[in-house]
Amino acid sequence: MHGVVLAASGAAVTDAFVELGAVVLVLAVLARLSHRVGLSPVPLYLLAGLVVGANGILPIRAAEGFAEIGAEIGVLLLLFTLGLEFTPRELTGALRRGARSGVVDLVLNATPGVLLGLVLGWSPVAAVLLGGVTYISSSGVVSKLLDDLGRLGNRETPAVLSVLVLEDLAMVVLLPVLGVLLSGASLGDGAVDVVVAIGVVVVVLFLATRFGGHLSRAVHSGSDEVLLLTVVGLVLLVGGLVQRLDVSSAVGAFLVGIALSGPVQERAAALVNPLRDLFAAVFFFVFALNVDAGALPPVLVPALALAAVGVVTKVLTGWYAAGREGVGPDGRWRAGTALVARGEFSIVIAGFGVVAGVEPDLGPLAAAYVLVMAVAGSLLARGRRAPARLRIGIGRPGADNLKKSGKAQDPL
Numbered sequence: 001m002h003g004v005v006l007a008a009s010g011a012a013v014t015d016a017f018v019e020l021g022a023v024v025l026v027l028a029v030l031a032r033l034s035h036r037v038g039l040s041p042v043p044l045y046l047l048a049g050l051v052v053g054a055n056g057i058l059p060i061r062a063a064e065g066f067a068e069i070g071a072e073i074g075v076l077l078l079l080f081t082l083g084l085e086f087t088p089r090e091l092t093g094a095l096r097r098g099a100r101s102g103v104v105d106l107v108l109n110a111t112p113g114v115l116l117g118l119v120l121g122w123s124p125v126a127a128v129l130l131g132g133v134t135y136i137s138s139s140g141v142v143s144k145l146l147d148d149l150g151r152l153g154n155r156e157t158p159a160v161l162s163v164l165v166l167e168d169l170a171m172v173v174l175l176p177v178l179g180v181l182l183s184g185a186s187l188g189d190g191a192v193d194v195v196v197a198i199g200v201v202v203v204v205l206f207l208a209t210r211f212g213g214h215l216s217r218a219v220h221s222g223s224d225e226v227l228l229l230t231v232v233g234l235v236l237l238v239g240g241l242v243q244r245l246d247v248s249s250a251v252g253a254f255l256v257g258i259a260l261s262g263p264v265q266e267r268a269a270a271l272v273n274p275l276r277d278l279f280a281a282v283f284f285f286v287f288a289l290n291v292d293a294g295a296l297p298p299v300l301v302p303a304l305a306l307a308a309v310g311v312v313t314k315v316l317t318g319w320y321a322a323g324r325e326g327v328g329p330d331g332r333w334r335a336g337t338a339l340v341a342r343g344e345f346s347i348v349i350a351g352f353g354v355v356a357g358v359e360p361d362l363g364p365l366a367a368a369y370v371l372v373m374a375v376a377g378s379l380l381a382r383g384r385r386a387p388a389r390l391r392i393g394i395g396r397p398g399a400d401n402l403k404k405s406g407k408a409q410d411p412l
Helices: 002-037 042-052 064-084 088-119 124-135 139-148 157-182 187-219 224-244 249-259 263-289 293-324 329-338 344-356 362-380
Strands: none
Touching: 002 042, 002 064, 002 263, 042 263, 042 293, 042 344, 042 362, 064 224, 064 249, 064 263, 064 344, 088 124, 088 157, 088 293, 124 157, 124 344, 124 362, 139 157, 139 329, 139 344, 139 362, 157 187, 157 249, 157 293, 157 329, 157 344, 187 224, 187 249, 187 263, 224 249, 224 263, 263 344, 263 362, 293 329, 293 362, 329 362, 344 362
């Protein structure tokens, strides 16, 4: 009898290996294809999940449990590496410089999602989740686009990065609030839980700022193996402990990234990035895996309408933010189009709602929206000049002739 159980278990493991291997190889092919055409791989990962999903043409079963755990790890590593991009000083500097642009960004881009959710008859919680999906740009896609297009030294780029930093900070606050909203707590208890959750974030952020140097020295090791094990263990441990306090584990991972500085910060990024890419690809795949492909056609029209509005509102956001830096019309246009792409964090926010089951159409609508916006953002960002009607009579006289710093830039 014991031998029969072992044989059955071995067969299940074998099936899981085959499914996982096939899935990862398919994702590799899709990543290669996306890099060839210069687009984000996120839409292709989502399409793969839709095809393989429970109602798709090639459903998977044996590897489902492992894939879901891998997806959760992917979210933690995404937020951790995002935290590695910033120092506490950069965060406070971004708050000082770009607070107005951040408010404009939030109002212009979260409002359409919230309003559409309410118009569709969704609950307020589901509408807020959709507002989060439409609000936040894809830091990964935008940063890669700026690098690929040689625009890191452009005069409009600091404004773009400032908006992204403020969105990331807003997400750190938004995630624990969403956790409380999705818990179904009463209004009074929910308010207390929100205050506690935000308090935990502030305290941990203060500790990361105050004692981050000590943590970095403790984590430091000359061995890549030791450093990788230490960092990943720390991310998982802090993420789990923070989640026990009803704060998203992803927020804990982000704060760990903020706390690391100096050489450890750079080496940790180099070591963790390949793992992040692997598990993040699994995360996007698993998200789409849980979306009913048959539910996509009914939400295509709302998704396309939301995407059309989202392009306009992000362009306006970038236009405003870059204008505050004295950038001319073409630079403002580049700033706006660079912010259009939605991707990983829109799916992270939608994923909370899908897991909680707040609205059946949230997953399909978010997937369709991100598919459109990730592609549209990558294509629009390649346009160098604003439409003629935007260039005529707009912008400060001589703004584009101001002294530039950094590497050679486009004079427009």
